[in-house]
Amino acid sequence: AAGVIQSPRHLIKEKRETATLKCYPIPRHDTVYWYQQGPGQDPQFLISFYEKMQSDKGSIPDRFSAQQFSDYHSELNMSSLELGDSALYFCASSLGLNTEAFFGQGTRLTVV
Amino acid sequence: EDQVTQSPEALRLQEGESSSLNCSYTVSGLRGLFWYRQDPGKGPEFLFTLYSAGEEKEKERLKATLTKKESFLHITAPKPEDSATYLCAVRTNNDMRFGAGTRLTVKP
Numbered sequence: 001a002a003g004v005i006q007s008p009r010h011l012i013k014e015k016r017e018t019a020t021l022k023c024y025p026i027p028r029h030d031t032v033y034w035y036q037q038g039p040g041q042d043p044q045f046l047i048s049f050y051e052k053m054q055s056d057k058g059s060i061p062d063r064f065s066a067q068q069f070s071d072y073h074s075e076l077n078m079s080s081l082e083l084g085d086s087a088l089y090f091c092a093s094s095l096g097l098n099t100e101a102f103f104g105q106g107t108r109l110t111v112v
Numbered sequence: 113e114d115q116v117t118q119s120p121e122a123l124r125l126q127e128g129e130s131s132s133l134n135c136s137y138t139v140s141g142l143r144g145l146f147w148y149r150q151d152p153g154k155g156p157e158f159l160f161t162l163y164s165a166g167e168e169k170e171k172e173r174l175k176a177t178l179t180k181k182e183s184f185l186h187i188t189a190p191k192p193e194d195s196a197t198y199l200c201a202v203r204t205n206n207d208m209r210f211g212a213g214t215r216l217t218v219k220p
Contacts, residue, residue, distance in 0.1 A: 043156065
């Protein structure tokens with residue numbers, strides 16, 4: 001069965017650079033979530049989209065933005081990167097807002 | 113403020129030693145509770161969805177239950193391959209919020 005696809009899997013950026021993470025949800029899923037997970041921590045909710053509109057906003061820094069496109073894929077744009085942004089970034093998708101979300105394998109971002 | 117608390121933080125079991133993990137929540141508007149398993153460096157893997165108090169779901173050695181204030185994940189006769197971090201997540205009116213997880217180690 002098709003799963004959530006995230007790209008790239010690994011990314012190394014320097015401080016103050018920008019990064020774009022991509023997420024391709026499971027076909028027919030209309031909801032996308034973004035999470036940030038630091039080492040030994042639980043996933044922290046950043047933002048979610050339902051039917052291409054932002055549905056909920058969590059602890060997403062102002063330096064980050066995201067959107068969901070007409071084909072339902074989503075991109076997380078991160079600017080002015082800081083060392084503390086180094087983490088695993090997960091995308092998850094679901095069919096509707098109240099059903100289980102399925103996670104991708106994550107993008108490991110390292111800021112040096 | 114919405115809160116999801118999991119206990120214990122870590123649990124070490126012998127193979128075959130059954131136990132339970134707890135997820136308690138204080139949220140405004142529970143729209144669903146989800147259990148996930150996460151292996152190091154990988155994305156959370158979906159296990160169960162629970163929507164209403166009294167509901168139970170079962171899969172192999174795992175059984176999840178839900179009350180109005182908490183959920184339990186019961187592990188019966190665990191095997192070493194059940195070793196992982198178990199996360200519970202709560203869908204509220206505002207977000208899908210995770211607990212800190214229980215790190216389970218099952219020794220042969």
